[in-house]
Amino acid sequence: MSRKVVRTSKFRHVFGQAVKADQCYDDIRISQMTWDSNFCTVNPKFVAMIVEASGGGAFIVLPLNKTGRIDMSYPNVCGHTGPVLDIEFCPHNDNIIASGSEDCSVMIWEIPDGGLITPLTDPVVKLEGHSKRVGILILTASTHSQH
Known part of the structure; x- marks a missing residue:
């Protein structure tokens, strides 16, 4: 006679509920380019996702309250x-927001408060000089003390 061993889990009493369709982001063409980084990032105002683009790289920045079906012509x-x-x-x-690319550059962008109305093509700053593609960005919150 064998005994079943049941592991206790801290999640055994957790139950979820499916999110309604109007609370999701739908019809966004996420990039198929694989890399060790994330394809999206979020903050208290916006969510940004790397998307498929012809002729270069692009990403979409959406206000958090802009949910539902995202039109393919939405500015990126x-x-x-x-x-x-x-x-x-x-x-x-x-x-x-900063973006790193296979073109060996990092670009810094400023998103308007309400989100994008037209495509954003001019970065605030373009950092060039990397000898290899920029695959991972790490922006840290550092504090400086004055003595």
Whole structure:
């Protein structure tokens, strides 16, 4: 006679509920470019996702309250000549986002408060000089003390 061993789990009393369709983001063409980074990032104002784009890299930035079906013509952020590999919001300013690309550059973008109305093609800053593609961005919140 064998005994079944049942492991106790801290999740055994957790129950979920499916999210309604109007609370989801739908019809977004997420990039198929695989890399060790995330394909999305979020902050208290926006969610950003790397999307499929022809002729370079792009990502979409949506206000958190813009849910449901996202029209394919929704404006995106595009300025890289190669696929975007990683995106990351600034920890100090919710409207600033950085993107790293296969084109060996990092671009810093400023998103308007209400989100994008037209495509954003001009970065605030373009950082060039990397000898290899930029696949991972790490933006940290550092504090400086003065003596």
